[in-house]
Amino acid sequence: MTGGAGFIGSHLCATLLGQGHEVLAMDTFVTGRNENLEEIFYHDNFRLVEHDVTEFIHVSGELDTVIHLASLASPRFYQRNPIKTLKVGALGTHKTLGLAMEKDATYFFASTSEVYGDPEVNPQPESYRGNVDPYGPRSCYDESKRYGESLIRAYREEHGLDTRIARIFNTYGPRMRPDDGRVIPSFVRQALTGTDMTVYGDGTQTRSFCYVSDLIDGFIGLLDSDVQDPVNLGNPNERTIQALAETVLEMTNSDSQITYEPLPPQDPMVRKPDITKAETELGWSPHVGLKNGLETTIEYFENVL
Ligand code: NAD
Numbered sequence: 268m269t270g271g272a273g274f275i276g277s278h279l280c281a282t283l284l285g286q287g288h289e290v291l292a293m294d295t296f297v298t299g300r301n302e303n304l305e306e307i308f309y310h311d312n313f314r315l316v317e318h319d320v321t322e323f324i325h326v327s328g329e330l331d332t333v334i335h336l337a338s339l340a341s342p343r344f345y346q347r348n349p350i351k352t353l354k355v356g357a358l359g360t361h362k363t364l365g366l367a368m369e370k371d372a373t374y375f376f377a378s379t380s381e382v383y384g385d386p387e388v389n390p391q392p393e394s395y396r397g398n399v400d401p402y403g404p405r406s407c408y409d410e411s412k413r414y415g416e417s418l419i420r421a422y423r424e425e426h427g428l429d430t431r432i433a434r435i436f437n438t439y440g441p442r443m444r445p446d447d448g449r450v451i452p453s454f455v456r457q458a459l460t461g462t463d464m465t466v467y468g469d470g471t472q473t474r475s476f477c478y479v480s481d482l483i484d485g486f487i488g489l490l491d492s493d494v495q496d497p498v499n500l501g502n503p504n505e506r507t508i509q510a511l512a513e514t515v516l517e518m519t520n521s522d523s524q525i526t527y528e529p530l531p532p533q534d535p536m537v538r539k540p541d542i543t544k545a546e547t548e549l550g551w552s553p554h555v556g557l558k559n560g561l562e563t564t565i566e567y568f569e570n571v572l
Pocket residue numbers: 269270271272273274275276293294295296297298299300318319320321335336337338339340341355359377378379380434435436437438439
């Protein structure tokens with residue numbers, strides 16, 4: 268698994284080990300952290316290799332599945348590292364596809380709701396082609412994932428590779444970095460430290476937040492299925508960023524003030540997954556409500572801050 272020391276990767280490693288699999292995680296630690304792996308570091312079936320997956324990957328022995336999660340994932344980090352972001356989506360996907368071919372393994376790719384850009388259709392079904400500016404400020408991320416999907420399709424068609432593509436919508440939970448910059452870790456950190464909560468724009472833009480354990484269940488469902496085409500995984504419970512800020516304030520009993528900063532250019536105004544395909548083809552739907560998920564996340568941040 269690439270990106271195994273990251274937020275989602277570390278949870279997926281733990282789940283797969285719990286199911287009795289052997290897991291080899293590969294990471295550069297550009298945003299991933301050793302402490303995310305504390306619980307599994309000494310597990311007999313776990314191995315960690317520091318390697319940049321944009322370079323040739325050599326693995327000895329057999330692999331059943333290659334899971335490619337490595338990427339810069341937060342707008343803060345991908346906009347600071349646009350070349351690294353494009354390389355890991357393009358070269359990293361190419362190298363990991365080559366590894367999957369070499370090992371005759373199933374290939375799993377972490378794509379994103381950002382392939383839909385600033386959507387003109389809400390909610391977004393998999394058939395929606397998106398509204399992405401190829402030269403825009405978010406394009407290094409969006410286009411790298413779109414290219415990744417296209418490359419995977421080519422490998423499936425030309426080489427018959429067995430493929431899975433998860434289009435992940437905003438997911439949160441313990442092990443996100445306090446400096447991640449994405450909205451939930453930012454609001455929780457700000458509320459717990461009594462600093463201003465920075466709502467970008469007027470806060471009327473929407474997102475739909477999925478708790479990490481639900482996402483991991485969706486990954487397992489997708490891996491266990493034979494669905495080759497992209498599948499949306501996310502929680503359709505849509506809310507405004509203003510409402511999210513108020514919920515975090517209330518749950519933390521914080522004295523922080525909500526302040527308003529300019530909306531970053533091309534920040535999507537709405538986002539909500541249509542999960543009909545995941546429901547019907549994987550029998551999956553999310554179960555953890557925002558308040559329950561935030562409780563665990565706030566508890567995690569209370570411990571690490
Ligand atoms: P994360 O930053 O915690 O994890 C990404 C991991 O990839 C990190 O450990 C990082 O060090 C590693 N990495 C980056 N470049 C690398 C390289 N060249 N070689 C090896 N390792 C490298 O982010 P996350 O939220 O866990 O995201 C995991 C995946 O899911 C990413 O592909 C991301 O694009 C995708 N995704 C996440 C969300 C979300 O809401 N969390 C939404 C959509 C898609």
